[in-house]
Amino acid sequence: MQVYLVGGAVRDELLGRPVTERDWVVVGATPADLERQGYRLVGREFPVFLHPQSNEEYALARLERKTGAGYRGFATEFSPGVSLEQDLMRRDLTINAMARADDGTLIDPYGGRADLEHRLLRHVSPAFAEDPVRVLRVARFAARFAGLGFTVAPATRALMQGMVRDGEVAALVPERVWREMERALAEPTPEAFFDTLKDCEALPVVLPELRWNDADRAALHSAIRQSPDVGVRFAALLAATAVPQIQALCERLHVPNPHRELALLAARLGDGLDGVPGLQAPALLELLESADAFRRPERFAKLLLARGSRGGTLPARALLADAAAAAGEVTLAPDRMRSLHGPEIAAALRAARIERLERLQSERRRS
Numbered sequence: 001m002q003v004y005l006v007g008g009a010v011r012d013e014l015l016g017r018p019v020t021e022r023d024w025v026v027v028g029a030t031p032a033d034l035e036r037q038g039y040r041l042v043g044r045e046f047p048v049f050l051h052p053q054s055n056e057e058y059a060l061a062r063l064e065r066k067t068g069a070g071y072r073g074f075a076t077e078f079s080p081g082v083s084l085e086q087d088l089m090r091r092d093l094t095i096n097a098m099a100r101a102d103d104g105t106l107i108d109p110y111g112g113r114a115d116l117e118h119r120l121l122r123h124v125s126p127a128f129a130e131d132p133v134r135v136l137r138v139a140r141f142a143a144r145f146a147g148l149g150f151t152v153a154p155a156t157r158a159l160m161q162g163m164v165r166d167g168e169v170a171a172l173v174p175e176r177v178w179r180e181m182e183r184a185l186a187e188p189t190p191e192a193f194f195d196t197l198k199d200c201e202a203l204p205v206v207l208p209e210l211r212w213n214d215a216d217r218a219a220l221h222s223a224i225r226q227s228p229d230v231g232v233r234f235a236a237l238l239a240a241t242a243v244p245q246i247q248a249l250c251e252r253l254h255v256p257n258p259h260r261e262l263a264l265l266a267a268r269l270g271d272g273l274d275g276v277p278g279l280q281a282p283a284l285l286e287l288l289e290s291a292d293a294f295r296r297p298e299r300f301a302k303l304l305l306a307r308g309s310r311g312g313t314l315p316a317r318a319l320l321a322d323a324a325a326a327a328g329e330v331t332l333a334p335d336r337m338r339s340l341h342g343p344e345i346a347a348a349l350r351a352a353r354i355e356r357l358e359r360l361q362s363e364r365r366r367s
Helices: 008-015 031-036 084-089 112-117 126-130 133-148 154-165 174-185 191-199 214-226 230-238 243-253 257-278 281-290 297-309 314-328 334-338 343-366
Strands: 002-006 023-027 048-050 057-060 062-066 074-078
Touching: 002 008, 002 084, 008 112, 023 084, 031 048, 031 057, 062 084, 126 154, 133 154, 133 174, 133 191, 174 191, 174 230, 174 243, 191 214, 214 230, 214 297, 230 257, 230 297, 243 257, 257 281, 257 297, 257 314, 281 314, 281 343, 297 314, 314 343
Parallel strands: 023 057
Antiparallel strands: 002 023, 048 057, 062 074
């Protein structure tokens, strides 16, 4: 039985990047061999085990055979006779198809190290075209490594385009599209994810609601500087998209509610957030209420960041932040509360908030 460190840990070590998780491949063993050593089986579709001490994943070397359409259409074969090179051949990109032996020897049968040096995202074999998820993964790796100068190899781009034309990409399930998109939005250059999908003609297939024009790209690029938060970046990306399109995209991809709500809020309020310097206090309070700024202050702060990525003016955002903080601190004295009933309480609180906003506006005009 031989054990090899594989995949991203080897790649990131060669790039001089921090290694956050390690995956291992076991060659020449059976599930029973690992179970006798205390490994715990966790894989459903093929044998993946957790190490009894480190809890790191150890997978038996395996082969994959295409049996149907889409990324689920595979049969997995594993046995002690499957070699490390055969296991590495089924991987997506050459930079992810390297391994290290116990003695530190690099096993690189498909030129991954050279592709790292040449900053290329290149497929390992023609079998790449059998799994449409790999189109999304290449786009996500572009989002991670574009800042280091990585580009998609021309032959890989052509292969991805062929997968789109053959209808393979249309078989992707929406949940997987969102999972890869969400991960890409957290990367250093998420705009490269959408650029890559557009370049291989997959964008209209997997994200038909997204326009992805120059303004969208600029907004997302700006959002990277504003915040690492995926929700802020998602909202900035869609802030100029029509509300029905955002609703359709979020519904189809099963986007989590916090991201969905923030994106819809940014689109609905839109340019109205930039007109706040000219608003009277009652209208300013109405805007804050429509953004749910008092009950959801953290989301409101994200809304301002998302809007700022779309060119929202700094004075308008500063006024909104100050107004939300000032009006949010307003309370009614206990003796006043005791004298009010039902709707009177809400009316009195609203009047007090308007008064506080008027003072804030007066203070800002004098400063």
